[in-house]
Amino acid sequence: MLKYDAVVVGGGSAGIAAAASAAKEGARTLLVEAGPNLGGELLTGMTIDGAINARGQWIVGGILTELIEELKRMDGFVGAFNDWRLIRYLCYDPVVMQFAVVNVLNKYGVDFLLHTVAEQAVVEDGAVKELIIHNKSGKSKVEADCFIDCSGDGDLCAMCGALYEVGSPNGDLQPVSMMFRMSGVEAEPLLRFVKEHPEHVALGESDEIRGGRTDEEIAEELYKQGQPTVFFKGDGPLLRKAIERGEMFPTALIMIQPTSNQRKEVCINCTRVAHVSGLDTKALSGTMVELLAQVRQSVKFLKNNVPGFENAQLSAVGQRIGIRETRRIIGEYVLTGEDARSGRKFSDGVAKGCHHIDIHQEGTKQIRIPIANGGSYDIPFRCLIPKGLKNVLVAGRCFSADREALGSARVIGGCLAMGQAAGTAASMLAASNLEDVRQLDVSLLRKTLKSQGAIVDGTY
Numbered sequence: 001m002l003k004y005d006a007v008v009v010g011g012g013s014a015g016i017a018a019a020a021s022a023a024k025e026g027a028r029t030l031l032v033e034a035g036p037n038l039g040g041e042l043l044t045g046m047t048i049d050g051a052i053n054a055r056g057q058w059i060v061g062g063i064l065t066e067l068i069e070e071l072k073r074m075d076g077f078v079g080a081f082n083d084w085r086l087i088r089y090l091c092y093d094p095v096v097m098q099f100a101v102v103n104v105l106n107k108y109g110v111d112f113l114l115h116t117v118a119e120q121a122v123v124e125d126g127a128v129k130e131l132i133i134h135n136k137s138g139k140s141k142v143e144a145d146c147f148i149d150c151s152g153d154g155d156l157c158a159m160c161g162a163l164y165e166v167g168s169p170n171g172d173l174q175p176v177s178m179m180f181r182m183s184g185v186e187a188e189p190l191l192r193f194v195k196e197h198p199e200h201v202a203l204g205e206s207d208e209i210r211g212g213r214t215d216e217e218i219a220e221e222l223y224k225q226g227q228p229t230v231f232f233k234g235d236g237p238l239l240r241k242a243i244e245r246g247e248m249f250p251t252a253l254i255m256i257q258p259t260s261n262q263r264k265e266v267c268i269n270c271t272r273v274a275h276v277s278g279l280d281t282k283a284l285s286g287t288m289v290e291l292l293a294q295v296r297q298s299v300k301f302l303k304n305n306v307p308g309f310e311n312a313q314l315s316a317v318g319q320r321i322g323i324r325e326t327r328r329i330i331g332e333y334v335l336t337g338e339d340a341r342s343g344r345k346f347s348d349g350v351a352k353g354c355h356h357i358d359i360h361q362e363g364t365k366q367i368r369i370p371i372a373n374g375g376s377y378d379i380p381f382r383c384l385i386p387k388g389l390k391n392v393l394v395a396g397r398c399f400s401a402d403r404e405a406l407g408s409a410r411v412i413g414g415c416l417a418m419g420q421a422a423g424t425a426a427s428m429l430a431a432s433n434l435e436d437v438r439q440l441d442v443s444l445l446r447k448t449l450k451s452q453g454a455i456v457d458g459t460y
């Protein structure tokens, strides 16, 4: 029997922020991760979206700021850039990020167990009494005052009997993808190509980013930014013709973003297999062959068709198949697409989101709807409280939202911010005599979050 104040299930973006925040506020904290590593998609090198709104205003701080400081200290922060399409994002070296994540957790004394699955929960009267975890050493029981579900898939809440939804009303889900990286990419010829052929790329899809500019003027801005931040679009001539010729598989975008100027390395997001559930392990595993074939095909396409890639090499493939959506736990409030789109603020807001509603679909289809006025919306604390459970919180991609709101808030910035709020709330529950997270003083939670450098007020 292990005893902690707070137990976090899942060591992705939400889980690392939750565990670090809980421990920072004095809670004895255990982080349980099924995989071999901590950081989740942060280890692929995908950009951190949802941290800076389209106006250029930071809406996430706290643990994100601490990670950035660690990255900078180890020369692993590439910078904050404008994608000249819809958003601004943060680029970093994922190899260095692996160190940054462990350093931040270690700094606050978080205990973590890798290769450990949260398997079963003993629930009495809406409260989790014990969590049963399983690893090579066998099974153990863990007791805690508060449990936080950051499993991405809502595993903990589901095993506690919480209500949830999956995907669209007809059960469709966003495609799964395999991220990869290429090194030896020359930025200047790539950006010159884009400047000369803006028709190939996605540009100025929100008024705030476009700012009245023509596509040619935006391509010039992209060139001046000097970084390989390029989105070839599926309905642009370059990619569309390659798809028609069978040289590329149907995809909405080839997203290219820098991970290391030293290695001239970029992260690439373009592979996709639709209609597969991350909750169906057999089906998910079955996509690996096709996803890896798509990686090979994309590398060949880029090397043969895109200036700057001629001498580039495949340098890394994701450590796992990327899953965009599975369970959405039903909480005390369900954040809606309209809340997100309109930039709605809430008096119990404990985190923020600003990413466009971003729902990848089959083939070349993708829904992309910007947030009003390039602003941000609040994520209420109630969205982190699963209905019917007293000492459980949920954060990250399985939080309480409808499908559209999840399409926005699921990005890393939002997951880190929700994790920070949940971890801080868990530490408050542990330090009190209260038994239900609903009894916590939300104004005190917001105050504590601000003292941690989190951003909960004062943004568009």
Ligand SMILES: Cc1cc2nc3c(=O)[nH]c(=O)nc-3n(C[C@H](O)[C@H](O)[C@H](O)COP(=O)(O)OP(=O)(O)OC[C@H]3O[C@@H](n4cnc5c(N)ncnc54)[C@H](O)[C@@H]3O)c2cc1C
Pocket (backbone or CB within 6 Å): 009, 010, 011, 012, 013, 014, 015, 032, 033, 034, 035, 039, 040, 041, 042, 046, 047, 048, 049, 050, 116, 117, 118, 119, 150, 151, 152, 153, 155, 156, 176, 177, 178, 179, 269, 321, 322, 323, 324, 395, 396, 397, 398, 410, 411, 412, 413, 415
């Ligand atoms: C292909 C792809 C591209 C994306 N591109 C971007 C992008 O460019 N920018 C951006 O900001 N976001 C992007 N996203 C979204 C973003 O990466 C994720 O939504 C976010 O990382 C989710 O974080 P999380 O912590 O909620 O979940 P996860 O990162 O999935 O972490 C959950 C963790 O829980 C562990 N776990 C699960 N079940 C259990 C269990 N029962 N016991 C123990 N551990 C368990 C898992 O192993 C995992 O490590 C992308 C997502 C995908 C898939």
